[in-house]
Amino acid sequence: xxxxxxxxxxxxxxxxxxxxxxxxxxxxxxxxxxxxxxxxxxxxxxxxxxxxxxxxxxxxxxxxxxxxxxxxxxxxxxxxxxxxxxxxxxxxxxxxxxxxxxxxxxxxxxxxxxxxxxxxxxxxxxxxxxxxxxxxxxxxxxxxxxxxxxxxxxxxxxxxxxxxxxxxxxxxxxxxxxxxxxxxxxxxxxxxxxxxxxxxxxxxxxxxxxxxxxxxxxxxxxxxxxxxxxxxxxxxxxxxxxxxxxxxxxxxxxxxxxxxxxxxxxxxxxxxxxxxxxxxxxxxxxxxxxxxxxxxxxxxxxxxxxxxxxxxxxxxxxxxxxxxxxxxxxxxxxxxxxxxxxxxxxxxxxxxxxxxxxxxxxxxxxxxxxxxxxxxxxxxxxxxxxxxxxxxxxxxxxxxxxxxxxxxxxxxxxxxxxxxxxxxxxxxxxxxxxxxxxxxxxxxxxxxxxxxxxxxxxxxxxxxxxxxxxxxxxxxxxxxxxxxxxxxxxxxxxxxxxxxxxxxxxxxxxxxxxxxxxxxxxxxxxxxxxxxxxxxxxxxxxxxxxxxxxxxxxxxxxxxxxxxxxxxxxxxxxxxxxxxxxxxxxxxxxxxxxxxxxxxxxxxxxxxxxxxxxxxxxxxxxxxxxxxxxxxxxxxxxxxxxxxxxxxxxxxxxxxx
Numbered sequence: 001x002x003x004x005x006x007x008x009x010x011x012x013x014x015x016x017x018x019x020x021x022x023x024x025x026x027x028x029x030x031x032x033x034x035x036x037x038x039x040x041x042x043x044x045x046x047x048x049x050x051x052x053x054x055x056x057x058x059x060x061x062x063x064x065x066x067x068x069x070x071x072x073x074x075x076x077x078x079x080x081x082x083x084x085x086x087x088x089x090x091x092x093x094x095x096x097x098x099x100x101x102x103x104x105x106x107x108x109x110x111x112x113x114x115x116x117x118x119x120x121x122x123x124x125x126x127x128x129x130x131x132x133x134x135x136x137x138x139x140x141x142x143x144x145x146x147x148x149x150x151x152x153x154x155x156x157x158x159x160x161x162x163x164x165x166x167x168x169x170x171x172x173x174x175x176x177x178x179x180x181x182x183x184x185x186x187x188x189x190x191x192x193x194x195x196x197x198x199x200x201x202x203x204x205x206x207x208x209x210x211x212x213x214x215x216x217x218x219x220x221x222x223x224x225x226x227x228x229x230x231x232x233x234x235x236x237x238x239x240x241x242x243x244x245x246x247x248x249x250x251x252x253x254x255x256x257x258x259x260x261x262x263x264x265x266x267x268x269x270x271x272x273x274x275x276x277x278x279x280x281x282x283x284x285x286x287x288x289x290x291x292x293x294x295x296x297x298x299x300x301x302x303x304x305x306x307x308x309x310x311x312x313x314x315x316x317x318x319x320x321x322x323x324x325x326x327x328x329x330x331x332x333x334x335x336x337x338x339x340x341x342x343x344x345x346x347x348x349x350x351x352x353x354x355x356x357x358x359x360x361x362x363x364x365x366x367x368x369x370x371x372x373x374x375x376x377x378x379x380x381x382x383x384x385x386x387x388x389x390x391x392x393x394x395x396x397x398x399x400x401x402x403x404x405x406x407x408x409x410x411x412x413x414x415x416x417x418x419x420x421x422x423x424x425x426x427x428x429x430x431x432x433x434x435x436x437x438x439x440x441x442x443x444x445x446x447x448x449x450x451x452x453x454x455x456x457x458x459x460x461x462x463x464x465x466x467x468x469x470x471x472x473x474x475x476x477x478x479x480x481x482x483x484x485x486x487x488x489x490x491x492x493x494x495x496x497x498x499x500x501x502x503x504x505x506x507x508x509x510x511x512x513x514x515x516x517x518x519x520x521x522x523x524x525x526x527x528x529x530x531x532x533x534x535x536x537x538x539x540x541x542x543x544x545x546x547x548x549x550x551x552x553x554x555x556x557x558x559x560x561x562x563x564x565x566x567x568x569x570x571x572x573x574x575x576x577x578x579x580x581x582x583x584x585x586x587x588x589x590x591x592x593x594x595x596x597x598x599x600x601x602x603x604x605x606x607x608x609x610x611x612x613x614x615x616x617x618x619x620x621x622x623x624x625x626x627x628x629x630x631x632x633x634x635x636x637x638x639x640x641x642x643x644x645x646x647x648x649x650x651x652x653x654x655x656x657x
Contacts (some may be wrong), residue, residue, distance in 0.1 A: 033355055155198055156205035157230035158185070163195025171195070174215045174223070178606065181207040198230060244279045249295055262305035262331075265292065269311065283311040284338075289318040297325040305331040309357065314338040316347045323350035333357040335388070342366065345380045355386040412517040412652065421656065423517055423529055426557075426565050428653045431510050441504050446495035452502075452570040453491055463583065468549075470506055471574050498570065510535040511586050513651040520554075527565065528556045534577055534585040548585055550577040587649055608634055616641050622654035 163171060172185060183204035185197040199205055205227050213222040251273050255264045268274070268281050283289050296303055303326050313334065321327055335357040342363050356377065358364060367373040370474075373394060378384050385392055413421035433441050456468050456475040475481075476490040492501045514533040521528040532552045552573045560566035577585065601609065605627075612634065613623040618641075630637040644650050 002433070046362055085229055124542050153204070155200050155230045156202070157228050158197050158199060158205070159194040159226040159228070161226065162193050162224075164190050164193045166195070166217065166223075168195075171223075175208065175211060177213050178214050179204070179207045183208065205226070244277075245291060245295075247274060247277050247279055248281060248291065249299070252292070252295055253299075256300060260305060261300070261301065261303055261328075263296065263303055263309070264307045265311070266307050266333075267310035272521070284313050284315070285306065286318055287546060293318065293321055293325060297321075301326060302328055304328050307333040307336070309333045310336045312338055313338065316344045320347045329353070331355040333558060334361065336360040339363050342376050345377065349380045351381065352383055353381045354383055356381060357382055357388055359388040409647075412515075412519065413519060415519045419519060419522060419527070422563065422565070423519070423527075424653050424656050427515065427517070427531065428512075428656065431512065434502075435507075435509050437507055442499050442502060443495055445565075446498055446570075447560075447566045447568045448495055450491075450495045450498050450566075450570065451491055451493050452498045452572065455571070455573045457575050468574065468576065472499075506537045507534045509538050513587070513649055514581075514654055515651060515653075524559075526556065526558055528554065530554050535579055536585075548577045548582045550575050550581055605632060608632065612637060618650075618654045620654060622650075 018364075134600055160166070160171065168188060173186070175184070181201070181204045183199045183201060185199065188195070188197040190196075198639055199208065209227040212225040217223055251268070251271055252263065252265070254273070255268075255271075256262070257264070265283070268283065271281075281292075282287050286648075296306075306322075306326070306329060314337070316339070328353055329498070330353055332351065332353055332355070337360075340362040340363055344363070358377070364373065367376065374387060376390070377387055385394070396631075412420075414423060430442070430445055433439060438442065453476045454471060454474050455477050456471050458477050458479045474490060478487070481487050481490065492498045511534045516530055516533070517529055517531050519527070519529045528565040530552065532550070534548060534550055536548045554569075554571040555567055556569040557565040557567050577622060601624075609620060609624055609627060612618075612627055613620050615638065616623060616626070618626070626637050626641055627634070630640055641650075
């Protein structure tokens with residue numbers, strides 16, 4: 001933005017397009033090379049003024065900050081901070097004394113204002129303590145700027161607000177590239193949305209502080225870097241020495257109750273045995289807690305009750321290992337500690353706790369009532385029955401952590417042996433014709449007024465992409481078909497129409513061994529039963545379909561002739577088979593339908609077949625299949641038959657003679 005000076009004896013005018021701002025000029029105000037003093041707020045043109053901050057000053061920058069349009073203002077980063085950078089990446093809180101160099105006037109820049117401690121923001125940005133610059137850096141109490149003062153520990157803590165969203169490798173690489181002094185980040189960790197790490201070099205800490213707002217992320221925001229002097233990080237405090245670990249084991253053994261499988265580590269820091277040996281065990285230190293958990297894992301992994309109260313614990317990161325290392329733990333006491341958020345409990349969600357103590361932790365004061373407190377805790381531990389010593393109502397709902405399985409199928413239900421023989425004979429004849437390639441003979445199986453309907457599962461996906469596409473067009477799924485006229489038209493009436501429709505369906509091969517039959521109704525004049533099983537489509541026009549399907553079929557039949565059944569209603573439901581159904585399908589040998597169950601055999605083969613049929617109880621057709629598959633070796637066929645029968649893989653139809 002070009003600044004234009006106009007010759008006026010009573011002041012200077014800056015022309016900023018539509019904005020004309022007059023400023024009173026005193027000899028003390030006019031700086032080198034026309035530089036203005038940012039501490040003086042610009043006034044409206046033509047308004048009489050009586051010195052600094054008298055009258056109603058026009059503070060455009062303050063209004064912009066309140067609207068969130070100023071980087072570092074009250075409203076957070078605005079469009080200006082993301083979309084433009086008029087002076088490039090500016091080092092915040094720079095100690096450079098080159099304050100007289102000429103630069104462009106920024107009408108929307110943040111003016112210096114007096115802070116609550118009596119110092120101007122300019123002083124703050126020059127590193128004299130307080131909250132200034134992009135890095136929000138504070139010197140230690142002994143004075144100094146940007147970490148240059150005395151810091152007895154020599155350690156500095158670097159904080160990246162909202163650093164959680166950045167990839168660790170990207171963030172550290174970006175800082176290393178822009179920081180002029182090499183540094184080694186120590187204990188990089190995430191705390192809520194912030195990222196922290198430590199450095200032990202004062203020069204590196206100062207350089208890192210100056211990197212604030214110099215890195216732009218992929219969203220266009222500048223990355224803030226806060227640096228603060230730090231005491232010796234707790235994780236660097238001396239670990240327990242080997243001889244100390246031995247004393248710790250003895251102390252824990254003394255506190256262990258074998259009859260209850262309970263370990264009491266309440267206020268272990270003050271244990272007389274440890275204090276007498278000058279051993280300090282502080283469980284809010286990472287290394288100390290890890291040492292305790294290691295002792296538990298190696299010596300008492302069957303622990304069921306653990307008391308960690310009064311140990312100043314404020315985080316539960318190290319306790320996450322309890323889920324795998326102490327799987328039987330069901331009672332945990334964390335009372336009288338410093339847990340500030342219930343989100344810490346997420347780190348223990350794998351524990352199957354039935355009793356938990358959290359009282360006298362700051363997190364307990366965050367809930368509006370007892371009900372919300374119980375709900376938040378039970379959300380993490382659904383099996384919990386006691387909280388802070390108080391009994392809880394029994395949990396409602398399913399225990400999702402307990403594995404559940406569908407009960408295995410119990411097989412067919414016929415009601416009587418007479419009905420069983422009748423149905424099995426009917427099904428053998430029906431499916432031998434159905435799978436033969438010519439379904440016309442099925443006319444004899446249907447009543448003159450028979451009807452048939454076909455249904456496939458309801459789906460919002462394109463049916464042409466499914467293996468059920470051949471059946472979907474004729475599906476009478478009532479959820480899909482709302483029009484009563486179409487519903488009626490999809491019903492196939494009379495046996496001629498039924499068999500004609502069946503002839504149009506893809507050629508199939510059914511797995512007889514997969515059939516299960518349930519008789520629904522049985523009277524002298526009506527027999528209704530449901531059959532379920534697996535089938536696959538066979539080669540059609542030189543193309544083989546790999547899909548295996550499952551079906552369920554309800555036959556409503558009436559007596560026909562001496563010992564026959566006639567179908568009056570046929571309801572066929574077809575779906576894709578499950579993985580388990582596919583795995584078990586077509587395992588048992590299936591006989592090839594033929595008009596003669598015993599083709600021409602040699603005399604020894606016929607004798608063997610008769611003996612095998614008598615021994616196994618199977619009919620001749622299935623006995624011959626078993627012998628043929630085992631190359632007519634009687635003993636081998638007998639062993640295979642025994643194994644298949646034990647596994648329940650031989651269908652009932654094999655025993656119909």
